[in-house]
Amino acid sequence: MTTTDFPPAATLAARLSSGGAAYLPGDDGYDAARGGYNVAVQHRPALVVAAATAGDVSAAVRFADEHDLRVVVQATGHGPAAAAEGGVLIDTSRMTEVTVDPKRRTARVGAGVRWQQVIDAAAPHRLAAANGSSPTVGVVGYTLGGGLSPILGRTQGYAADHVLSIDLVTADGVARTVTAATEPELFWGLRGGRTGFGVVTAMEFRLFPLPHLYGGGIFFPGEHARTVLHAWRAWIDSTPDELTSSIAVLRLPPADSVPEPLRGRQVVHVRVAYLGPAADGARLIAPVRAAAPAIVDTVGELPYPAVAAIHADPVEPLPVYERSALLGDLPAEAVDRLVDVAVDAADVPVTLVEVRHLAGALRRAPREPNAVANRDAPFLLFLASVAAADAAPAHVAFQDRIVAELGRWTTGRTFANFLTPGDGSAAHRATGYPAEVHDKLVALRRQWDPRGRFA
Numbered sequence: 001m002t003t004t005d006f007p008p009a010a011t012l013a014a015r016l017s018s019g020g021a022a023y024l025p026g027d028d029g030y031d032a033a034r035g036g037y038n039v040a041v042q043h044r045p046a047l048v049v050a051a052a053t054a055g056d057v058s059a060a061v062r063f064a065d066e067h068d069l070r071v072v073v074q075a076t077g078h079g080p081a082a083a084a085e086g087g088v089l090i091d092t093s094r095m096t097e098v099t100v101d102p103k104r105r106t107a108r109v110g111a112g113v114r115w116q117q118v119i120d121a122a123a124p125h126r127l128a129a130a131n132g133s134s135p136t137v138g139v140v141g142y143t144l145g146g147g148l149s150p151i152l153g154r155t156q157g158y159a160a161d162h163v164l165s166i167d168l169v170t171a172d173g174v175a176r177t178v179t180a181a182t183e184p185e186l187f188w189g190l191r192g193g194r195t196g197f198g199v200v201t202a203m204e205f206r207l208f209p210l211p212h213l214y215g216g217g218i219f220f221p222g223e224h225a226r227t228v229l230h231a232w233r234a235w236i237d238s239t240p241d242e243l244t245s246s247i248a249v250l251r252l253p254p255a256d257s258v259p260e261p262l263r264g265r266q267v268v269h270v271r272v273a274y275l276g277p278a279a280d281g282a283r284l285i286a287p288v289r290a291a292a293p294a295i296v297d298t299v300g301e302l303p304y305p306a307v308a309a310i311h312a313d314p315v316e317p318l319p320v321y322e323r324s325a326l327l328g329d330l331p332a333e334a335v336d337r338l339v340d341v342a343v344d345a346a347d348v349p350v351t352l353v354e355v356r357h358l359a360g361a362l363r364r365a366p367r368e369p370n371a372v373a374n375r376d377a378p379f380l381l382f383l384a385s386v387a388a389a390d391a392a393p394a395h396v397a398f399q400d401r402i403v404a405e406l407g408r409w410t411t412g413r414t415f416a417n418f419l420t421p422g423d424g425s426a427a428h429r430a431t432g433y434p435a436e437v438h439d440k441l442v443a444l445r446r447q448w449d450p451r452g453r454f455a
């Protein structure tokens with residue numbers, strides 16, 4: 001390690017485990033360790049600590065405290081709350097241990113584990129986790145923000161509702177095991193509060209039996225967007241909680257990574273996951289299947305390890321700008337407005353216009369209260385643009401316009417995990433929670449991190 005720019009870094013390197021490392025700007029390994037999925041947010045820390053153990057995390061946090069440096073955590077870079085400018089970036093991607101206990105139906109993961117690892121370890125036991133649409137997302141970051149599963153959401157609720165225990169290094173560098181019994185308030189806030197309490201080094205949570213999975217995606221030509229959106233909206237209310245679905249209008253690039261019949265096209269993508277036998281699933285989705293002639297239809301019996309096929313999210317790093325809003329209702333008039341402004345209008349730059357259906361257990365209070373909020377909304381609008389930095393302002397302005405046009409139907413809040421990456425402002429974070437939850441989280445963060453190390 002080069003220590004000329006920041007001499008005290010040598011003292012930290014000496015405290016790390018053999019698997020850990022510290023990198024200063026200019027070091028080999030600095031760029032790899034600070035890089036992540038969403039390249040629109042660039043971390044430029046004074047120091048990156050690639051932690052391999054909870055002890056490395058403690059050493060990094062203590063070091064930051066000694067030198068009055070801010071701490072930012074990154075596992076995969078899918079949802080950076082804020083860019084690390086100066087300060088210490090703790091990279092947890094080396095902490096990849098996964099243990100599945102099939103008898104207790106639980107999994108325990110290290111801070112750097114991605115969903116696909118858990119899926120692969122649980123599937124042989126016919127167990128599943130409340131994972132999200134993209135199995136390359138990090139388990140811990142996803143769960144801290146709530147964790148909205150497009151597979152188990154309607155039957156089991158949010159991933160955060162099923163956390164049993166969290167190993168956390170707090171701002172004082174102390175490693176604690178946080179449970180409902182040991183630290184009930186902190187346990188409440190960690191599950192849904194997303195950020196600001198410390199560095200999670202491991203997490204234990206419930207798994208669920210998965211005897212059947214019938215799922216995939218149906219792609220329709222973009223010119224049928226209005227018809228398919230209306231058909232999906234009319235259909236979704238009649239579906240049982242065993243069926244979770246979302247719909248998206250996508251502007252796909254003319255890239256080799258996109259399958260030929262979809263390449264360079266505007267398409268409507270209906271995503272389905274049904275937790276029952278294929279024959280029942282086929283009967284249930286028949287109305288939406290019949291909405292228009294499909295280009296590609298991948299819905300069928302799906303092995304759980306192939307669950308990424310339902311959403312088919314991109315896996316390579318991209319510059320992504322996101323915006324979301326919870327909808328209190330989605331009547332036919334709102335569908336028409338959405339299509340008018342976000343699909344049919346001239347020069348719409350937005351890459352993805354998505355609506356997720358929230359129902360069943362997603363709208364009920366969990367057994368053990370937590371900070372996942374805004375459970376009353378039945379739909380979540382999510383907009384994403386893949387854009388170069390110079391085009392980003394136009395995309396962001398257009399996304400704001402779409403949300404404004406749907407203003408009558410929005411609740412003024414959003415889902416915490418879909419808060420815009422990079423926008424760590426207090427006002428923006430507040431839209432993830434009602435005032436009383438937000439204020440309680442702020443007070444808890446102050447209690448556990450009085451000097452704002454993780455602010």
Ligand SMILES: Cc1cc2nc3c(=O)[nH]c(=O)nc-3n(C[C@H](O)[C@H](O)[C@H](O)COP(=O)(O)OP(=O)(O)OC[C@H]3O[C@@H](n4cnc5c(N)ncnc54)[C@H](O)[C@@H]3O)c2cc1C
Pocket residue numbers: 036037073074075076077078079080081082092111131132133134136137138139140141142143144145146147148149150194195196198199200201313314417418
């Ligand atoms: C393609 C894509 C698909 C997605 N699909 C879904 C979905 O279906 N459902 C859903 O709920 N969300 C979804 N998300 C949102 C995602 O869950 C959040 O962005 C989440 O924060 C990503 O966590 P990460 O660790 O992968 O990312 P990172 O950028 O590495 O971390 C994001 C934030 O999580 C916190 N964090 C991460 N690790 C730790 C830790 N060990 N200790 C303390 N804090 C930590 C930090 O605040 C960090 O800034 C999706 C995001 C993308 C890009």
